[in-house]
Amino acid sequence: MKFSTFFYTLKQGFVSIFRNKWYSLASVATISACLLLFGVFYSVVANFQYIVKMAQEGVSVTVFFDEGLSDDRIAEIGDIITKRPEVARINFVSADEAWESFKDEYLGEYADGFGDDNPIADSANYEVYLKDVSKQEELVKYLKGVDGVREVNHSDITANTLSGMNKLISYVSLAVIGILLAVSIFLISNTVTIGISVRKEEINIMKYIGATDFFVRAPFVFEGILIGIIGCLPPLVAIYFVYQHVIDYLSTRFTMLSQLLKFLTVSQIFQVLLPVSLAIGIGIGFIGSFSTVRKHIRV
Amino acid sequence: MITLEHVSKTYSTGAPALNDVSLHIEPGEFVFIVGDSGSGKSTLIKLLLRELMPTSGSITVNGINVAALKHREIPMYRRKLGVVFQDFRLLKDRNVYENVAFAQRIIQTPGREIKKNVPSILSTVGLAGKYKARPKQLSGGEQQRVALARALVNNPPILLADEPTGNLDPNNSWEIMKLFEEINEAGTTVVVVTHNREIVNAMRKRVIAMNKGVIVSDQKEGTYVDEI
Ligand SMILES: Nc1ncnc2c1ncn2[C@@H]1O[C@H](COP(=O)(O)OP(=O)(O)O)[C@@H](O)[C@H]1O
Numbered sequence: 001m002k003f004s005t006f007f008y009t010l011k012q013g014f015v016s017i018f019r020n021k022w023y024s025l026a027s028v029a030t031i032s033a034c035l036l037l038f039g040v041f042y043s044v045v046a047n048f049q050y051i052v053k054m055a056q057e058g059v060s061v062t063v064f065f066d067e068g069l070s071d072d073r074i075a076e077i078g079d080i081i082t083k084r085p086e087v088a089r090i091n092f093v094s095a096d097e098a099w100e101s102f103k104d105e106y107l108g109e110y111a112d113g114f115g116d117d118n119p120i121a122d123s124a125n126y127e128v129y130l131k132d133v134s135k136q137e138e139l140v141k142y143l144k145g146v147d148g149v150r151e152v153n154h155s156d157i158t159a160n161t162l163s164g165m166n167k168l169i170s171y172v173s174l175a176v177i178g179i180l181l182a183v184s185i186f187l188i189s190n191t192v193t194i195g196i197s198v199r200k201e202e203i204n205i206m207k208y209i210g211a212t213d214f215f216v217r218a219p220f221v222f223e224g225i226l227i228g229i230i231g232c233l234p235p236l237v238a239i240y241f242v243y244q245h246v247i248d249y250l251s252t253r254f255t256m257l258s259q260l261l262k263f264l265t266v267s268q269i270f271q272v273l274l275p276v277s278l279a280i281g282i283g284i285g286f287i288g289s290f291s292t293v294r295k296h297i298r299v
Numbered sequence: 300m301i302t303l304e305h306v307s308k309t310y311s312t313g314a315p316a317l318n319d320v321s322l323h324i325e326p327g328e329f330v331f332i333v334g335d336s337g338s339g340k341s342t343l344i345k346l347l348l349r350e351l352m353p354t355s356g357s358i359t360v361n362g363i364n365v366a367a368l369k370h371r372e373i374p375m376y377r378r379k380l381g382v383v384f385q386d387f388r389l390l391k392d393r394n395v396y397e398n399v400a401f402a403q404r405i406i407q408t409p410g411r412e413i414k415k416n417v418p419s420i421l422s423t424v425g426l427a428g429k430y431k432a433r434p435k436q437l438s439g440g441e442q443q444r445v446a447l448a449r450a451l452v453n454n455p456p457i458l459l460a461d462e463p464t465g466n467l468d469p470n471n472s473w474e475i476m477k478l479f480e481e482i483n484e485a486g487t488t489v490v491v492v493t494h495n496r497e498i499v500n501a502m503r504k505r506v507i508a509m510n511k512g513v514i515v516s517d518q519k520e521g522t523y524v525d526e527i
């Protein structure tokens with residue numbers, strides 16, 4: 001493409017947007033509405049998954065050892081556990097540490113009566129954190145069979161609830177994103193068709209004079225892309241400014257949950273939302289205009 | 300320059316619009332095509348523009364076998380044909396200058412040359428000073444001049460016109476026809492479909508008469524032929 005043609009294309013794209021104000025506005029509004037829904041939905045789902053993930057990371061399996069087990073064997077068991085694929089990391093808690101944390105948590109100042117004695121001398125353990133809580137049951141079964149392991153503590157309810165919730169959220173988000181995309185493509189193709197019917201004559205005239213398909217299409221397609229980009233802006237700006245307020249409100253309103261509810265920051269949300277919104281907006285604008293112009297271009 | 304050999308065209312509905320038409324037009328000729336409405340004149344023009352494909356027969360224009368053109372070759376082919384219609388077919392939302400410049404942009408003429416060529420062709424058709432007007436702000440005669448300027452700006456060897464004066468008053472009709480004649484004298488082959496008896500009789504050009512899809516007469520320096 002020659003330089004002059006390139007500039008002609010850009011100019012016509014811009015001119016066309018202003019010339020067909022209402023058509024452009026309708027298209028921008030459609031894309032904006034879809035992307036706003038998408039953005040809100042993404043923010044909610046991303047936070048949900050984040051909360052679940054945080055909670056998951058807190059879930060651990062505790063492994064206690066046979067009485068008087070040697071330090072070497074304990075280290076060996078540590079290696080065995082670490083090598084399991086579903087294990088994220090393990091943490092060795094010595095008997096003294098276990099006693100300290102027990103004191104802190106349950107006894108407070110009354111602990112002084114015990115002096116320097118450790119009444120739970122055999123409470124050294126590994127805290128095992130999983131990559132994927134749904135594998136917990138399997139891991140527990142395995143650990144119980146390991147030589148030198150006395151007891152394995154775990155909480156089925158938390159693990160199952162979390163992995164179930166995670167699955168549910170994934171399915172729901174897939175379904176909703178699918179519906180949103182279908183709706184937006186339907187709306188866009190309608191809007192573009194209305195716009196194109198106005199210009200059908202124009203396209204035919206261009207073809208009579210000997211314009212190539214590319215020359216006729218390029219300004220329309222550029223226009224579609226531009227509309228897509230413009231359509232991205234309102235929802236992104238809106239979410240950017242509203243998001244922080246909502247997070248602040250939730251955190252102050254439900255203070256007792258603030259331990260459990262950890263929210264993503266605006267910039268964490270935008271790391272994904274910005275490129276994905278742009279891609280969707282440009283994609284819809286491109287596909288909508290390209291396919292519709294193509295349909296009407298054969299003379 | 301233009302050769303039709305046993306060309307027939309039948310639309311999906313009904314009788315043939317063209318029936319075994321053979322015709323030869325030499326470079327530099329000025330040809331009127333006359334005939335009642337429905338006799339196949341527009342169909343003939345559409346075949347030459349490759350808007351339609353012939354049902355049978357062969358069409359050669361500028362040495363090109365028109366029916367054999369691939370879709371992507373059509374634009375190149377059409378750039379060798381200037382074309383003018385009864386309803387002008389201007390781009391409504393562009394001004395006079397842009398309408399004419401458009402034909403040059405299509406063939407990627409450098410901007411500098413467009414700025415020279417467009418004013419020059421506009422003054423040839425008598426529209427200097429109306430560059431910025433929109434088609435809506437022009438009379439029918441003026442709009443047809445814009446269309447003519449657009450058809451001519453790329454110097455096509457052939458000019459086709461389908462009832463170019465059908466929407467014009469007698470004065471404007473005469474002026475447009477005079478322009479065609481000038482263009483023809485400058486070397487362009489001109490084919491004009493028309494109903495304008497007075498002009499055809501006065502200009503004494505070759506006249507091809509059609510009726511019901513066949514050529515019924517072909518006269519050198521002829522006159523308008525009534526239905527036979
Ligand atoms: N698109 C079409 N579909 C079907 N029939 C058509 C079409 N265009 C023209 N015809 C028919 O073909 C014949 C010739 O039409 P046309 O070439 O337009 O004649 P003219 O230009 O001489 O008035 C007419 O009978 C007309 O009804």
Ligand SMILES: [Mg+2]
Nearest residue numbers: 337340341342
């Ligand atoms: Mg006709």
